[in-house]
Amino acid sequence: MYFVTRALEYIKKQKARSILLFVLFFIIANIAMAGLSVYRASEVAKQNIRSEIGASVIYSIDSVKIATDVKSGLIQYETDPSTLVGVPLLKNVQLLMNQDYVKSVDMIIHLEVVNEMLEQYIYIPTTTSTGQGKAVPATDSGDFSLKTYSSPIPTDFSNNNATLIEGRFANETEISGASNVIIVEKTFAENNQLKLGDNVELTEFNGTDSSLVSFSIIGIYTSNIVLDDRVARTMSPALLPQNQFFIHLDAIENIMSTPISDDLLLAGAVFELKDPTYISTFKNFAAEEINLKYGLLDANDALYNQLSGPIDSLGDLSGMMVIIVMIAGALILGLITALTVNQRKYEIGMLLAIGESKIKIISQFIVEVAVIAVIAFGLSVFTGVQAGKMISQSVSVQPTTTSISNTGTQGGRGNPSRFTQPVVSNTTVNIEDTKISVELDGLSILILLGSGLLISVVSVIIPALYVTRYNPKQILNNIG
Amino acid sequence: MSILSLKNVSYGYIDGNKKRTIINDLSYDFEVGKFYTIFGPSGSGKTTLLSLIGALEKTQEGAILFDGQSIESIGLSKYRRNHQSIVFQQFNLLPYLSALDNVINVMNITNNPIPKPYKETALKLLNQLGIVESKAVRSIQKLSGGEQQRVAIARALATNVKLILADEPTGNLDTDTEREIISIFKNLAHEYQCCVIVVSHSQEVAKESDISLRLTNGKLVEIKGENHE
Numbered sequence: 227m228y229f230v231t232r233a234l235e236y237i238k239k240q241k242a243r244s245i246l247l248f249v250l251f252f253i254i255a256n257i258a259m260a261g262l263s264v265y266r267a268s269e270v271a272k273q274n275i276r277s278e279i280g281a282s283v284i285y286s287i288d289s290v291k292i293a294t295d296v297k298s299g300l301i302q303y304e305t306d307p308s309t310l311v312g313v314p315l316l317k318n319v320q321l322l323m324n325q326d327y328v329k330s331v332d333m334i335i336h337l338e339v340v341n342e343m344l345e346q347y348i349y350i351p352t353t354t355s356t357g358q359g360k361a362v363p364a365t366d367s368g369d370f371s372l373k374t375y376s377s378p379i380p381t382d383f384s385n386n387n388a389t390l391i392e393g394r395f396a397n398e399t400e401i402s403g404a405s406n407v408i409i410v411e412k413t414f415a416e417n418n419q420l421k422l423g424d425n426v427e428l429t430e431f432n433g434t435d436s437s438l439v440s441f442s443i444i445g446i447y448t449s450n451i452v453l454d455d456r457v458a459r460t461m462s463p464a465l466l467p468q469n470q471f472f473i474h475l476d477a478i479e480n481i482m483s484t485p486i487s488d489d490l491l492l493a494g495a496v497f498e499l500k501d502p503t504y505i506s507t508f509k510n511f512a513a514e515e516i517n518l519k520y521g522l523l524d525a526n527d528a529l530y531n532q533l534s535g536p537i538d539s540l541g542d543l544s545g546m547m548v549i550i551v552m553i554a555g556a557l558i559l560g561l562i563t564a565l566t567v568n569q570r571k572y573e574i575g576m577l578l579a580i581g582e583s584k585i586k587i588i589s590q591f592i593v594e595v596a597v598i599a600v601i602a603f604g605l606s607v608f609t610g611v612q613a614g615k616m617i618s619q620s621v622s623v624q625p626t627t628t629s630i631s632n633t634g635t636q637g638g639r640g641n642p643s644r645f646t647q648p649v650v651s652n653t654t655v656n657i658e659d660t661k662i663s664v665e666l667d668g669l670s671i672l673i674l675l676g677s678g679l680l681i682s683v684v685s686v687i688i689p690a691l692y693v694t695r696y697n698p699k700q701i702l703n704n705i706g
Numbered sequence: 707m708s709i710l711s712l713k714n715v716s717y718g719y720i721d722g723n724k725k726r727t728i729i730n731d732l733s734y735d736f737e738v739g740k741f742y743t744i745f746g747p748s749g750s751g752k753t754t755l756l757s758l759i760g761a762l763e764k765t766q767e768g769a770i771l772f773d774g775q776s777i778e779s780i781g782l783s784k785y786r787r788n789h790q791s792i793v794f795q796q797f798n799l800l801p802y803l804s805a806l807d808n809v810i811n812v813m814n815i816t817n818n819p820i821p822k823p824y825k826e827t828a829l830k831l832l833n834q835l836g837i838v839e840s841k842a843v844r845s846i847q848k849l850s851g852g853e854q855q856r857v858a859i860a861r862a863l864a865t866n867v868k869l870i871l872a873d874e875p876t877g878n879l880d881t882d883t884e885r886e887i888i889s890i891f892k893n894l895a896h897e898y899q900c901c902v903i904v905v906s907h908s909q910e911v912a913k914e915s916d917i918s919l920r921l922t923n924g925k926l927v928e929i930k931g932e933n934h935e
């Protein structure tokens with residue numbers, strides 16, 4: 227192991243070379259460290275966004291595709307949507323929910339219900355810019371809509387579209403007994419002087435007045451959905467959040483004129499997965515099991531892509547930076563060592579002449595570079611993170627609150643309308659927590675030190691070739 | 707008994723497309739306890755011959771036997787490490803090590819048993835050759851040419867080898883220093899029972915040697931030897 231001593235002595239005596247190498251390594255290491263820390267941070271930020279957005283996947287009917295295909299004549303306008311391939315039928319949802327990683331599923335049915343005795347909420351436009359055409363809704367008759375839920379907390383509540391201000395959701399006895407319990411909106415309750423424990427009588431839109439079914443109010447909520455003025459005006463009043471009731475899925479048969487079958491078309495289903503990382507697995511599984519021709523699985527991808535886009539490009543850029551700097555560093559170092567090794571041919575010849583093995587000579591050269599590399603890379607763990615912070619601050623994602631709402635606007639009366647009402651999904655993501663935080667974990671540091679050593683080894687390959695080809699006799703010839 | 711036997715050794719260089727023979731069917735036996743000098747005109751092949759004996763180069767024909775065993779079967783690197791030591795005209799020492807560390811370096815490389823601790827042994831050897839401790843720990847660049855040659859000889863002694871080779875070891879030295887170095891070589895042959903082979907142009911060196919050899923036409927011819935006296 228005396229070659230290590232030789233290497234250390236060489237580093238000490240060849241101060242100029244050692245300092246030059248150190249500076250070079252230090253620059254490379256800092257750029258690489260900064261790049262790596264930004265890269266790692268962007269990965270973490272993306273994960274944060276994913277978990278912030280949540281692990282829910284919405285399964286709905288692809289109304290855009292249906293509309294296109296109706297237009298091009300591929301399907302008839304009159305076609306019963308529940309016969310189309312891939313739409314969210316009850317049996318399809320049941321098939322998908324049997325996966326281990328599905329935590330819960332919320333099956334949603336929209337059903338228009340009526341009671342002429344109850345006052346309907348009427349939307350009053352906030353702006354009058356449209357002038358004289360101030361559309362007062364045509365009816366104030368008691369048109370409402372029922373929305374079912376099958377998970378313990380309805381998706382609209384778990385994603386903050388609605389907030390329960392009084393009461394509770396259905397409990398287990400009510401669910402198993404299919405009890406007629408209902409959650410109503412605050413404005414509706416006030417307008418109709420209803421409170422917890424009161425009853426609301428409703429009948430299905432197609433039914434007869436005689437078949438009024440009574441529901442007991444167990445909860446009162448407020449809607450957090452702020453509707454776009456234009457949307458709200460064109461929307462069927464029955465679908466306005468204020469005119470929506472929530473009942474448990476198991477109770478819907480009590481009011482429906484037809485019994486629930488496997489082929490029932492749902493307005494949508496929201497799958498809550500155990501972890502956001504299962505999203506792609508789930509999507510792949512669904513694509514295999516069900517031909518999703520007219521169905522749509524969405525994990526808030528638009529929002530995710532919108533939010534992760536800038537972080538993604540930052541990550542790609544920094545990843546690229548690390549690779550380029552590493553390659554450039556190896557090349558420069560190789561060049562420096564190749565130049566210095568030529569000055570060391572007598573030394574190599576002399577070492578060979580006294581019987582030193584080629585492997586130990588090469589090892590000495592590697593140690594000479596590696597010691598400096600390790601010191602420089604080690605120091606850059608501290609300085610590089612600072613550089614990384616500076617970089618990411620200038621590119622960082624501003625803390626924002628972004629929300630994408632995809633609100634159903636179609637809602638005619640009559641039976642087929644049931645399927646054209648997509649699930650109202652509104653996700654609010656608070657980005658404050660997902661801003662890039664530049665920190666280095668042990669793995670990154672290890673990767674970096676490893677790369678530093680790799681560079682030193684690579685850069686010594688050239689002199690190594692020189693040594694193996696070196697003929698010790700040349701030391702005698704080159705003299706005098 | 708000869709320590710080193712050259713048996714029909716030939717060696718040549720390819721010059722353009724024709725081969726030029728430098729060493730031609732050369733046979734000679736070297737013995738321990740003797741101080742040999744080899745001289746001959748420039749370009750006659752002295753350095754080439756020495757590099758073959760030192761296993762810096764492989765013979766093309768014939769064989770070199772060390773203690774009756776061919777050096778190729780010993781292994782050239784192992785032979786260099788354990789059985790011979792060579793002193794060049796210059797570039798003998800690692801410039802980034804002190805004289806002392808240069809000697810310790812070779813002690814770590816050879817497989818010959820060297821009494822430990824290395825440092826004391828090395829200092830003792832250097833001292834015997836006139837390098838005091840204060841000089842031994844200096845960077846070798848701060849030593850004179852003669853002192854550097856002494857360090858190179860100390861390095862040869864530190865490996866405990868019986869075969870010591872030198873290629874114009876006094877070429878860069880003044881006459882007084884040359885004389886001192888020559889007496890060291892002579893002493894190595896006579897006191898330490900080494901076989902010392904020195905290539906030199908110098909008459910001084912030839913005069914002091916036991917056997918003087920001239921290299922002509924690729925062969926060694928004895929000019930002065932015990933059997934001629």
Ligand SMILES: Nc1ncnc2c1ncn2[C@@H]1O[C@H](COP(=O)(O)OP(=O)(O)OP(=O)(O)O)[C@@H](O)[C@H]1O
Pocket residue numbers: 703719720728747748749750751752753754755
């Ligand atoms: N690597 C080589 N390739 C081709 N020719 C060589 C090589 N090395 C030496 N020679 C030639 O071989 C011949 C012998 O060279 P060598 O160095 O052995 O001579 P020398 O006797 O040591 O000379 P000097 O007294 O000048 O040192 C010279 O003509 C030289 O040019």
Ligand SMILES: [Mg+2]
Pocket residue numbers: 752753754
């Ligand atoms: Mg020569």
